[in-house]
Amino acid sequence: MLLLRNITYSANGRKILEKINMRFKEGMSYSILGPNGAGKSTIAYILMGVIKPSEGRIFMGDKDITELNITERARLGISLLWQEPARYDGITVEEYLTLGGKLNVDKEELKEVLEIVGLPYELYHSRFVDKSLSGGERKRVELASILLLKPKYAILDEPDSGLDITVTELIDRILDYLKRIGTTIILITHHEDIAKKTEFSYFVCSGKIVRKGFSDEVVEYYKRACGKCPLLEVMRYGHQDGSSKGI
Template sequence: MLTLENIKYSRNSKEIIKGVNISFEEEKITSIIGSNGVGKSTLAYIIMGLSDYKPNEGKIYLDDNDITNFSITDRARLGISLLWQEPARFEGLSVKNYLSLGGKIKLDDIKEALNLVRLNPDVYLSRFVDKKLSGGERKRVEIASCILLKPKFLIMDEPDSGIDLMSLDMIVDIMKHLKENDTGVIVITHREEIANHSDYSYLICDGRVLKSGACSDIIDYYRSTCDVCDNVNTPKEQEI
């Protein structure tokens, strides 16, 4: 279990996250839903432990262990990983070498991961993770690397970013694959097509949890309330 208790975060004297309480389970897909600019990615960075995203208040627990002050490296060692919206480039490093994690990963497993992200291993193993790969190709390679890490929890921040709409079903298949292999998936999205496959959902607005529950209920609420709300990023008082 990964738990955030009363997390508050401010930057440049502006309060961005305002007392968030959220729990995530292994072998479950949990979605964090909300419009752009409501604090979803900030929450992802706080969970991952980026140096500029230490909460001002609150605690983060992994299996009852307080990891609030753990570095990003320490959290990665404990099995927390983040799929970045914008994947990195590594000039001179082949896809095969990048995915092998220093020779720790078997070639058959690398091929399986590439097939899952719908990149032909015969074509891509010898390609390089550089500017010759499109943004969508690099994103798929990054997803493959996350699959091979087999983390306890994988934060997928807008996983369809940079990938064409026809590949949304690929994202869903990967989420299900991770879940079946005991990974807790935390998917941050504003797309119903992705969120619909969650076991549980949280709706975020103005740095707060506005509502939580079954994904279908959250999406219905989002359509009926958030889509027509005049208060951009700020919920009406009666809806808090």
Template structure:
């Protein structure tokens, strides 16, 4: 359960939401995305001065909010090429798809006609999803534990996509419990037991994470609700 969580995300900046497993990080991203089981009891969600608290997932997606799931979905019978054409743009050129796939390290000659199903590994499906983000260019991209189940080379690709989103004026938000993923951001929020323990520059938040969470015997019990 979250308590008195207030966050602000500005265009062109990179954000990290850091905390141990079970701290409430993913709950925050599900509330932002509008999953039906995660509607806030109190408080509002404001997007560009508009209240979107009661909007559905699809309505929020149309406004430019995208969630990259920790475990990417599978789609039986759908090819990678078809999946990457579902982003909502009226005319995605094949050359754009090829460029996006190459950006995330997928050989188009090998993967265009592959199916987005169990025949792809979790890491391969994550790369496909990263390619879809490049093509869609959403305003806000929430990366939920993007480094889970992938190799070290893919970490660089994720950072490249995060940088790309910020460069075109979008807002990437990284949900993570690893310092390595948080370093490539500008501003961070440290979460514990559904509360914000600290927020500020990412380096300051990481230092607080090291000094508080990594030595805490009760990872979901804040040492201080007043830590700033």
């Protein structure tokens, strides 16, 4: 289990996350849903060890991993799909995905995974992971790399951004694959239809959790609140069902 306990993060005198508590159980799928600037990517960076929280602790099972860096967390099985993947000159898709041959992947598996992300092996394995790949193709390569790494926890920061209308089926295939290999999925999105594909959701607004629960229910709440931050309303009047659930 991956756990965020009372996470607060401040930068440049601004509180970006406040007392965030999240729990990601093994083999389950979660989404973190919220409008632009809500703090979703900041949560991803804190889970991955890109930034350290100002307050609060991060646990994997009983182990406190708050002080571990990105490499150490990657070794424990946490992977992050960056919203904007980097590009590298002189490295082919196949070299990139197999870590230059260091990752134990056979050709059939590589083919299968490239098929899942919509990049046929024959057309793409010798392409370079540089500016010659379109943004959408680069994103698909990055998704393939997460699948091949077989992480315990896959944090997917807006896997749908920059992709064309086939994205819904692509996300279905990716979630199916990760489920099959037992990976816990943490999917960051502002799209309801994508969030609904996961079992549980956290709705984050202005750096706080305003709702959590089964994805269908949280998404319905998000749709009602869409276009405005419901936080002030929620704090003033309580939830529509009268509960304080999720806060």
